Amino acid sequence: MTKKAVAILCVIAIITALFTGCKSNVPEQKHELVLQTTAKVTEDTDNFKISYSQSDSLNPFEADTLNNQTANDLVYEPLFRIDESFEAVPEIASSYTYEDSHTLSITIVSGLKFSDGSPLTASNVVSSFHEAQTSPRWKNSLKPIYSASVVSDTVVKFKLSYANPYAHQLLTFYVAKNSSKSKYPLGSGRYKFLEENGKVYVEQNKEYKENFNPRFTKIQLVNVPSAESINNAMNIGNISYAYRDASNDTVARLKCNKKQVNLNNMVFLGLRNSMGITSNADIRRAISLAVDRGTLAKSAYQGYARPATSLYNPMSKIGGETKIFADSADTAAAKQAIAKSGYKSSQLTLKIVVNENESRVAIAKLVAQQLEAVGFKVTVKVYSQKIFKQALKYSNYDIYVAETKIPNDMRLSSFFDKSGKTHYGMSTESETAKLYREYLNNGGELGKFILSFSNEIPFVPIVYRKGVICYSKAMHGDMQGYYSNFFANIEDWYYN
Structure with missing residues (x-):
């Protein structure tokens, strides 16, 4: 045997000894192969579509239709957004300071860019x-x-018409560039407008935040001119997403996945404070006690409403802290209030007027039933909008059913000022009205105003209505949109 062969055999023997003789002394170690992969987002430029109205402008300061205003939320950003608890969340703003009771200073985030890089x-x-x-x-x-x-460059000063510690919550307007000179003004939002071969799109804004990586990098805007057409387009799949105001009975007819959206829209009973049976505070209190707000929310709005347990939206901090109404009716207390009023049963007649809105007509009829349960005789008159306004102007009612959008600063001035759109039937010189102005303008106590309101009941809050986001059943991803941020987490949405 050659020396080379002997050397090879010795090496083999040594290796064998290492893997056998040492096996009992050294624990066996297993090594698993770990593969690290980076998930790549698959771009989707075809599937996701939303509606817009071609006859309306997409300029954020001119858009008048709900679907165009919704589409604008993809392109533009405000100083603040209002979250689902009606609190201001900074967007373009980084901070705010009240320098005095009439001066608000806003600092904006530095380094923000419009979609053209400016x-x-x-x-x-x-x-x-x-x-x-x-x-x-x-x-x-x-x-x-x-x-x-x-x-x-980063600080703006706003002067206020009166002392208002919630004025920053009004700064929800979009910030745009060259808005008066362009069909599609530049924004700083997640997408930018694109017109291509006669069609309108939004495409991803590459100047937006670095960590924004949506699958929907291009979204077509489909011309759908009317509200009813939007519902049909959603039902047959021509569009993938729509925000619906749900002010009328249309929600149940939508064939889509749905997410309820908190709104600051109060549906209320206006009462004629100055004359007739409803000029009596005990009668007004009886009306409020007889109303079953929970039933009205479920029946008239199919659950797309929240019982108004406060003057303010119950989802807000101020609403949660000032609860003065119950969800359900208190018929016994209502009858006691009627007895205290001094009115005889033959005198307990009421006229409710309402305009031709399906949901509010349902409210009027249900309220009539609830009032009859405590001893009132009630007639309901359904009028066209024109006749309804005349009835309010000339006080041809005891009760009217109406809705108003409460501003983001929770201001209730429209009920207590002569120029207010919802002051019909109410005295602007009542104790409650005076205390409200004192609270609003001179630092008066909110508690005194609320206590006076609960004693006088100048009007009856019924429900705070909700909207609905409707989206395709074929689309995946946790839907987190809300009223002031319809496309909140669009980067998480996708089709298979």
Whole structure:
């Protein structure tokens, strides 16, 4: 045997000894192969579609239809968004300070860019504010703020018409660039507008946050002009997503996945405080006690409403802290209030008027039944909107059913000021009205106002209505959209 062969045999023997002789002394170790992979988001440019109205503008300060305003939420951002608890969440703003009772200073996030890469500065905020002051969407809510001025590239100063510690919650207008010069003004949001071969799209804004990686990188806007057509388009799958106001009985007819959306829309009973049977505070209290708010929310709005247990939205902090009404009726207490009023049973007649809104007509009829259960005789009159307004103007009612959108700063001035749109039937010089103005303008106590309201009952809050987000059953991802942020987590949505 050659020396080379002997050497090879020795090496083999040594290796064998290492793997056998040492086996009993060294624990056996198992090594698993670990593969690390990075998941890649698959882009989808075809499946996700939303509606818009071609006859309406997509300029955020001119858009008047609900579907165009919803589409704008993909492209533009506000200083603040209002979350589902009606609290302000900073978006473009980074902080706010009340320098005094009439001056609000806002600092914006530095380094923000519009979709063309240009910087977003305080001057863009001020110019957008001026346009929002005359826009269909924000002109009423911005009335308590009469001016805005640039302090620096990142600081804006707003002057208030009166002391208002919640004024920052009104700064929900979109900030845009060149809005008066462009069909599709530039925004700083998740997407930007694109017109291609006669069709309108939004495509991903690459200047937006680095960690925004949606599957839907391009979304087609489908021309659907009317509210009824939007419902049909949703049902047959022509569009993938729609926000519906749900102010009428249409929710049950929508064939889609649904998410309820909190709104600050109060449905209430207006009462004629100055004359007739409802001028008596005990009668007004009896009406409030006889109303079953929980039943009204479930029946008239199919559960898309929340019983108004407070003057303020029960989902808000102030509403949770000022609960004065029960969900259910208290018929015994209502009868006691009637007895205290001094009215005889033959005098307990009431006329309810309501306009031709399916849900509010249902409210009127259910309230009539609940009032009859405690001894009232009630007639319900359903009028066209024109006749309904005349009935309010000339006090041709005892009770009327109406709805109003409470501003984001929770202001109730429209009920207690002569110029208010919902002051019909109510005295603007009552103790409750005076205490409210004292609270609003001079730092008066909220508790005194609430106590006075519960004694006088100038009107009866019934429910706070909800909206609904309707989206395709074929779409996946936890839907987290809400009223001021319809596409909150769109980056998590996808089709298989």
